[in-house]
Amino acid sequence: MLDYKLLADDGILEVHPRTPLLARDFVQLSEAVDRHLSHHGSLHGLIISTDEIPGWEDFSELVSHIEFTHDHHKLIPKIAAVSNATLSNLLPPISQHFTQAEVKQFDSQHIDDALEWINH
Secondary structure (H helix, E strand, C coil): CEEEEEECCCCEEEEEECCCECHHHHHHHHHHHHHHHHHHCCCCEEEEECCCCCCECCHHHHHHHHHHHHHHHHHCCEEEEECCCHHHHHHHHHHCCCCCCEEEEECHHHHHHHHHHHHC
């Protein structure tokens, strides 16, 4: 399950992965993001907030995630990883191979700092 919230006024997408990700999660997310993009043209940033990296239900879900990233990564200039999970510390250096976005890691208790960073 992928909970998400689109802060339309700020142009920020917050996602909260709770369980292993499914293809339908990315279909729903794509629909919401594409609606926003049709009116505003871009997002200012993405916040990924989780204390566990849930993974994917199976390989087809991973492919859906890759397709979503491929279709949207150029439209999101900043990505904030908000987590205390050790793996999240690897996100900034690894992400440079998959996105042009600036990526920064924040501890879970600093989501407001992540919002501020994206807005400036």
